[in-house]
Amino acid sequence: MKIEAKNLGFRYDGYPWLFRNVDLTIQPGEIVGLKAPSGYGKTSLCKILAGYEKPVEGEVLLNGEPINSKGFHPVQLIFQHPEKAVNPRWKMDKVLNEGWRPDQSLLDLLGIEKEWMTRWPNELSGGELQRFCVARALGPDTKFLIADEMTTMLDAITQAQIWHAVLEIVRERNMGMIVVSHEEKLVQRLCHRVINLDEITSRM
Amino acid sequence: MPILEVEDLSISFKQYTSKWQQETLTVISGLDVVLEEGEILAVVGASGSGKSLLAHAILGILPGNAIQSGTIKYKGETLTSARQEELRGSEISLIPQSVNYLDPLMRVGKQVRASAKSGDPVTLQRDVFEQLHLQEGVENLYPFQLSGGMARRTLLSTAMVSGAKVIIADEPTPGLDPVVIKEALKNFRAFADQGCAVMLITHDIESALTIADKIAVFYAGTTMEIAPVENFKGKGEALRHPYSKALWNALPQNGFTPIPGSQPQSNALPPGCLFAPRCPIATPACGEARPEMRELRDGKVRCIHED
Ligand SMILES: Nc1ncnc2c1ncn2[C@@H]1O[C@H](COP(=O)(O)OP(=O)(O)OP(=O)(O)O)[C@@H](O)[C@H]1O
Ligand code: SF4
Ligand SMILES: [Mg+2]
Numbered sequence: 255m256k257i258e259a260k261n262l263g264f265r266y267d268g269y270p271w272l273f274r275n276v277d278l279t280i281q282p283g284e285i286v287g288l289k290a291p292s293g294y295g296k297t298s299l300c301k302i303l304a305g306y307e308k309p310v311e312g313e314v315l316l317n318g319e320p321i322n323s324k325g326f327h328p329v330q331l332i333f334q335h336p337e338k339a340v341n342p343r344w345k346m347d348k349v350l351n352e353g354w355r356p357d358q359s360l361l362d363l364l365g366i367e368k369e370w371m372t373r374w375p376n377e378l379s380g381g382e383l384q385r386f387c388v389a390r391a392l393g394p395d396t397k398f399l400i401a402d403e404m405t406t407m408l409d410a411i412t413q414a415q416i417w418h419a420v421l422e423i424v425r426e427r428n429m430g431m432i433v434v435s436h437e438e439k440l441v442q443r444l445c446h447r448v449i450n451l452d453e454i455t456s457r458m
Numbered sequence: 459m460p461i462l463e464v465e466d467l468s469i470s471f472k473q474y475t476s477k478w479q480q481e482t483l484t485v486i487s488g489l490d491v492v493l494e495e496g497e498i499l500a501v502v503g504a505s506g507s508g509k510s511l512l513a514h515a516i517l518g519i520l521p522g523n524a525i526q527s528g529t530i531k532y533k534g535e536t537l538t539s540a541r542q543e544e545l546r547g548s549e550i551s552l553i554p555q556s557v558n559y560l561d562p563l564m565r566v567g568k569q570v571r572a573s574a575k576s577g578d579p580v581t582l583q584r585d586v587f588e589q590l591h592l593q594e595g596v597e598n599l600y601p602f603q604l605s606g607g608m609a610r611r612t613l614l615s616t617a618m619v620s621g622a623k624v625i626i627a628d629e630p631t632p633g634l635d636p637v638v639i640k641e642a643l644k645n646f647r648a649f650a651d652q653g654c655a656v657m658l659i660t661h662d663i664e665s666a667l668t669i670a671d672k673i674a675v676f677y678a679g680t681t682m683e684i685a686p687v688e689n690f691k692g693k694g695e696a697l698r699h700p701y702s703k704a705l706w707n708a709l710p711q712n713g714f715t716p717i718p719g720s721q722p723q724s725n726a727l728p729p730g731c732l733f734a735p736r737c738p739i740a741t742p743a744c745g746e747a748r749p750e751m752r753e754l755r756d757g758k759v760r761c762i763h764e765d
Pocket of ligand 1: 376377378379380381382407408409471483485504505506507508509510511512521555724
């Protein structure tokens with residue numbers, strides 16, 4: 255699925271523009287890095303693309319069509335802070351199966367242990383929790399993935415394992431993906447090209 | 459001089475598997491680690507290996523159902539929970555991993571000022587915000603108005619104004635851009651050079667190498683190796699433990715090669731070496747007993763075969 259941002263502009267009420275005139279197109283199967291200084295609005299842009307936030311100007315198109323706001327959103331976002339992305343009052347099995355039921359092979363691919371299912375989110379380490387968020391985002395209807403500092407909380411071996419797993423799924427389903435990461439070396443490894451947000455936008 | 463010594467620390471949790479059956483999860487076992495005055499010790503290793511719990515044990519803020527044994531000494535004095543409470547936030551300061559530790563109802567500038575124990579709180583807070591590139595207006599914001607990176611820098615600021623002797627920084631830098639990371643790390647170095655000490659828990663090995671003196675590598679709840687930073691180079695030939703080497707070679711800049719398998723579960727730890735199920739050079743002897751930590755080439759290692 256092709257994703258397009260057309261003339262996007264965003265500001266929080268009463269604050270200056272974070273960005274304006276953002277145009278970008280990402281083809282199915284393309285893995286693109288997104289870079290900008292801290293606080294520049296990368297996460298806000300990701301939220302708009304994933305439908306969590308409405309743009310103040312412009313629109314997001316999927317295969318040329320505006321996104322249907324009802325039902326499952328085909329663009330899934332995985333955040334930097336897993337502890338903020340899960341309901342603290344739900345046990346992990348409920349968190350995991352919120353949108354769909356991941357099969358065992360995906361859980362194995364991501365190294366999710368059965369034993370973790372009966373725990374509360376605050377009984378898991380940051381890295382363990384993030385694996386659940388990754389699994390949850392990879393439902394069958396997900397067409398586009400946005401990874402916002404997805405593996406910064408993980409050790410290098412687990413990072414490599416999860417990225418190899420995600421790349422396998424992304425390639426197999428010919429999904430597109432945006433990777434937001436401050437780790438230059440990781441972006442170089444993963445991405446076909448890199449977009450510098452501060453070069454394609456004006457903040458006027 | 460050691461400022462903080464952790465000796466033979468073990469932490470476990472009791473968990474009900476059914477209404478009547480309980481099992482014990484051993485999340486840290488036989489852990490020794492020493493932090494010297496003037497030193498930055500980086501703690502790296504597997505996610506879920508007990509790094510945050512170690513931090514919480516030092517501060518005395520483990521959850522109520524945790525069972526702890528071993529000793530923790532501060533300046534040679536064995537800590538009791540009453541003493542830990544006194545030291546917390548005054549002599550020993552924690553930068554927590556989770557940004558949920560910020561008070562959602564208090565403006566962030568005020569939160570940081572509340573941690574300042576001496577000097578003018580407002581000046582201290584503004585200076586540290588400036589160093590960490592937090593703009594002027596940020597002090598008046600509430601946590602929900604901050605970006606992830608800003609929240610993390612607020613947590614960092616809290617420790618930096620506290621006047622503590624020891625900072626335990628649990629993943630202080632993820633999501634920050636390189637300029638800010640450099641600033642934050644420079645701050646840690648300056649802090650340690652005054653005779654204080656920093657335990658820097660991080661997955662960002664590359665950044666850690668730029669400021670740390672030593673690196674402790676954690677796996678499955680214990681230290682596998684303690685090595686001087688200079689050993690982390692090339693293909694990891696100078697490292698002592700097979701896990702440290704695997705970790706080093708999994709970095710995106712060093713091959714990005716994951717070894718298969720995962721860290722053993724805390725309710726089913728292997729009897730011998732904790733890394734044996736994944737170790738490429740394991741022999742039957744490795745499965746017999748937990749290897750002791752031993753000195754090797756001005757570092758330490760928990761492996762019977764490395765020499
Ligand atoms: N309250 C708890 N009850 C049961 N198990 C727990 C609890 N808190 C943590 N654990 C377990 O203890 C182990 C160590 O957790 P810890 O948070 O210290 O890991 P970590 O090394 O900091 O990992 P990360 O790098 O992902 O932050 C994990 O396996 C975790 O699931
Ligand atoms: S003791 Fe044996 S299994 Fe453990 S790390 Fe050394 S060689 Fe590998
Ligand atoms: Mg942790």
